[in-house]
Amino acid sequence: MDAFFHTFFDWSEIWGILPTLLTEGMRNTLLISLGAVVFGVVVGLVLAMMLLSNTWILKLPARIYVDVFRGLPAILTISLVGLGFPAAHIRPFGTSPFGYAILAVGLISAAYSAEIFRAGIQSVNDGQMQAGRSLGMTYMQTMAKIIVPQGIRNVLPAFTNQFIVDIKASALVYLLGLSLGERELYFIAYQQQAVSYNSSALVASGLCYLMMTVPLTYVVNVWDKRLRDGKPQAKLQRVKRARIVEAAK
Amino acid sequence: MSATTVKTTPKVVDGGIQLKDIRKSFGALEVLKGVSLDIAPQEVVCIIGPSGSGKSTLLKCINLLQPPSSGSIRVNGVDLTAAKVDINGARSTVGMVFQHFNLFPHLTILGNVMVGLRTVKKISKAKAQSVAMMQLERLGVDDLSDKRPADCSGGQQQRVAIARALAMDPKVMLFDEVTSSLDPELVKGVLNAMKGLADSGITMVVVTHEIAFAREVADRVVFMDDGQIVEVGPARDMLAAPKTERLREFLSQVL
Numbered sequence: 001m002d003a004f005f006h007t008f009f010d011w012s013e014i015w016g017i018l019p020t021l022l023t024e025g026m027r028n029t030l031l032i033s034l035g036a037v038v039f040g041v042v043v044g045l046v047l048a049m050m051l052l053s054n055t056w057i058l059k060l061p062a063r064i065y066v067d068v069f070r071g072l073p074a075i076l077t078i079s080l081v082g083l084g085f086p087a088a089h090i091r092p093f094g095t096s097p098f099g100y101a102i103l104a105v106g107l108i109s110a111a112y113s114a115e116i117f118r119a120g121i122q123s124v125n126d127g128q129m130q131a132g133r134s135l136g137m138t139y140m141q142t143m144a145k146i147i148v149p150q151g152i153r154n155v156l157p158a159f160t161n162q163f164i165v166d167i168k169a170s171a172l173v174y175l176l177g178l179s180l181g182e183r184e185l186y187f188i189a190y191q192q193q194a195v196s197y198n199s200s201a202l203v204a205s206g207l208c209y210l211m212m213t214v215p216l217t218y219v220v221n222v223w224d225k226r227l228r229d230g231k232p233q234a235k236l237q238r239v240k241r242a243r244i245v246e247a248a249k
Numbered sequence: 250m251s252a253t254t255v256k257t258t259p260k261v262v263d264g265g266i267q268l269k270d271i272r273k274s275f276g277a278l279e280v281l282k283g284v285s286l287d288i289a290p291q292e293v294v295c296i297i298g299p300s301g302s303g304k305s306t307l308l309k310c311i312n313l314l315q316p317p318s319s320g321s322i323r324v325n326g327v328d329l330t331a332a333k334v335d336i337n338g339a340r341s342t343v344g345m346v347f348q349h350f351n352l353f354p355h356l357t358i359l360g361n362v363m364v365g366l367r368t369v370k371k372i373s374k375a376k377a378q379s380v381a382m383m384q385l386e387r388l389g390v391d392d393l394s395d396k397r398p399a400d401c402s403g404g405q406q407q408r409v410a411i412a413r414a415l416a417m418d419p420k421v422m423l424f425d426e427v428t429s430s431l432d433p434e435l436v437k438g439v440l441n442a443m444k445g446l447a448d449s450g451i452t453m454v455v456v457t458h459e460i461a462f463a464r465e466v467a468d469r470v471v472f473m474d475d476g477q478i479v480e481v482g483p484a485r486d487m488l489a490a491p492k493t494e495r496l497r498e499f500l501s502q503v504l
Contacts, residue, residue, distance in 0.1 A: 125351075127347060127349055127351035128351060128353065130309075130314050130345075130347065130351065131345075131347065131351035131352075131353070131410075132353075133314060133337075133340065134312055134314060134340060134343070134344070134345035134414070135340070135341065135364070135365035135369060135413070135414070135417060136337045136338065136339075136340040136341025136342075136365065136369040136417065137337070137364075137365065137368050137369055138337050141368050141369075145364055145368060146353055146364075149355050150353075150354065150355050153355065
């Protein structure tokens with residue numbers, strides 16, 4: 001039992017690594033996952049619009065993209081981008097692996113975000129598009145001003161969930177060999193573990209992940225609840241309206 | 250036919266509507282089986298008929314929300330079925346009000362009325378605001394301008410929807426069973442607003458189940474059944490003395 005506690009909860013190990021984890025690790029994990037999520041939102045939205053279009057020229061490439069990046073193991077995509085691109089002299093981010101790490105996680109995130117946004121946009125009532133078009137707005141104007149804002153609202157919980165997934169996926173970029181100052185949470189703990197042959201640093205990094213992901217899961221729950229129940233006063237109206245619709249039948 | 254039209258912004262010449270042999274199919278199901286109808290400028294026409302008779306589909310053909318499978322549509326002198334017509338410009342001269350209001354839930358009442366003015370007409374925020382407030386006032390719902398649609402009653406929402414359509418300064422207004430999903434006590438306010446509109450000289454096509462409203466407000470009534478026009482005539486005469494057995498039967502069921 002002593003060996004167990006010593007291996008996982010060696011306080012001197014934990015206290016020793018915690019400052020590095022909180023400053024360098026947490027910052028870089030957040031940078032990678034935030035960068036990926038921003039990339040994912042922008043590319044995911046474009047992909048969602050393509051998935052919903054009526055022409056196969058737009059639909060097919062988006063479908064292939066989504067299927068490929070959702071179908072591959074994250075670690076394989078990260079290797080292909082982070083190790084493959086620089087080796088093939090595709091070097092938009094120079095030789096530092098950091099930019100490739102963001103791109104790789106972002107490419108994966110975009111595939112999942114595309115499906116989330118597509119579902120959100122499709123959940124908006126047809127009547128909204130008709131109302132927009134009847135005012136003389138174009139398809140794109142109606143999408144931008146009417147449909148997408150509502151669609152995104154409908155999928156905020158799913159989307160926040162995707163951010164949590166991106167935070168966790170960012171740990172996989174350790175395999176690109178980040179240099180000092182660029183390391184994210186997991187890589188710092190992994191290196192420390194290799195040096196000390198003690199897993200307490202991993203436990204400490206785990207706590208850091210939980211500090212980010214657990215509050216986010218609660219944000220998801222609150223958002224989800226609000227979407228389902230609405231604000232108290234709006235809820236009353238909805239009940240009333242439902243009664244009206246019922247009465248009209 | 251005085252069809253002096255400019256490509257980008259169709260010049261509204263009359264407010265008349267000419268439908269010629271409109272057919273519409275959804276897959277194998279033919280919903281409209283050759284409908285022709287001329288509506289004069291400033292005329293108020295009510296379309297009645299049993300559910301599934303194609304009245305709503307016909308209405309949505311007029312602004313191409315449901316493009317017809319064949320036939321031609323002229324609105325305000327513009328041929329909407331021509332290949333190169335500016336459909337968005339044409340649509341902004343035709344207002345539409347829906348059965349389920351279809352207000353934009355993420356915008357305020359004022360925002361609902363302003364969004365078309367801002368995006369389609371590209372007028373300044375201040376100007377759009379004053380136009381929108383004017384229309385809300387006209388419909389008696391200006392005190393709701395800061396609220397969201399979900400915080401308004403059905404009757405209020407429907408009047409906002411009318412204001413939203415009117416703000417675009419249409420020459421033609423289409424109404425698709427606009428009182429069907431309202432509480433009985435809220436119907437009157439909406440119908441009164443529509444009566445006021447009819448008096449203002451705007452062309453109106455109204456799909457409705459309110460026979461009393463049709464008798465009182467409409468110039469002509471169109472009775473549709475099974476995708477075709479069965480009977481057309483002056484409102485009072487036709488509803489008092491239907492010529493066809495089918496209309497007589499329909500009226501005996503709804504009155």
